[in-house]
Amino acid sequence: MSVSRTYKSPLREEQAEQTRERLLETLTELLASDADGDSVTVALVAERAKVSVRTAYRYFPTKDAMLDAFNKWMRTRLGSPEPTTSIEGMPDMAAKLLTSFAENESVIRASRRSRSDVELRKVRKAEQVRAVKKAVEKFAPQLDDLKSRQVGAMLHNVFGSEPWLNMLDNWGLSTPEAIEAVRWGLDAMITKLETERARKGRK
Numbered sequence: 775m776s777v778s779r780t781y782k783s784p785l786r787e788e789q790a791e792q793t794r795e796r797l798l799e800t801l802t803e804l805l806a807s808d809a810d811g812d813s814v815t816v817a818l819v820a821e822r823a824k825v826s827v828r829t830a831y832r833y834f835p836t837k838d839a840m841l842d843a844f845n846k847w848m849r850t851r852l853g854s855p856e857p858t859t860s861i862e863g864m865p866d867m868a869a870k871l872l873t874s875f876a877e878n879e880s881v882i883r884a885s886r887r888s889r890s891d892v893e894l895r896k897v898r899k900a901e902q903v904r905a906v907k908k909a910v911e912k913f914a915p916q917l918d919d920l921k922s923r924q925v926g927a928m929l930h931n932v933f934g935s936e937p938w939l940n941m942l943d944n945w946g947l948s949t950p951e952a953i954e955a956v957r958w959g960l961d962a963m964i965t966k967l968e969t970e971r972a973r974k975g976r977k
Contacts (some may be wrong), residue, residue: 793829796825797830799823800819801840802881804819804822816830817830819840858909859905861912861913864929865956865957868933868960871933872953875935875938875949876949882935903926906933910926913967913971917970932960941955
């Protein structure tokens with residue numbers, strides 16, 4: 775009995791990836807210029823990208839699926855580091871993150887003007903919260919729930935474009951100066967946590 779095999783054409787796969795990229799590039803332009811987040815739909819992106827709506831829905835069955843794909847795509851494009859679950863690794867991660875913001879400042883500023891980006895930030899923030907929470911629990915298991923959340927909230931506050939823009943726009947810092955400030959703050963918190971952990975261990 776002969777067994778049929780599915781042949782995957784490299785050319786077809788490359789064309790499919792190019793179509794997906796075109797859709798995501800078009801979504802980037804829409805998010806940067808959109809004043810009303812509700813107006814960005816899969817169908818609108820398809821129309822602007824000159825791709826059939828049926829094809830667009832094949833890649834992104836829903837708007838949520840499209841935004842989720844865009845979020846991951848942008849992280850790769852911006853070179854943003856994955857959320858770390860190690861407190862010791864946070865200063866380096868923050869430095870890489872702020873550097874990637876600076877290298878793509880126009881995109882960052884444009885996206886923050888878009889209401890649609892609120893949905894994307896919710897996804898990113900949820901990922902960051904989970905990572906920071908895990909890092910705090912691993913590094914400082916002696917903390918009670920309230921203190922753990924307080925520490926996590928302070929740590930999480932440095933991992934975002936809004937604090938970075940605040941340091942640039944309202945405090946007159948350059949990105950290297952902002953990175954230095956963030957490293958100093960994180961190092962101070964880590965030292966404090968280490969001291970409290972050692973004190974707890976001696977009791």
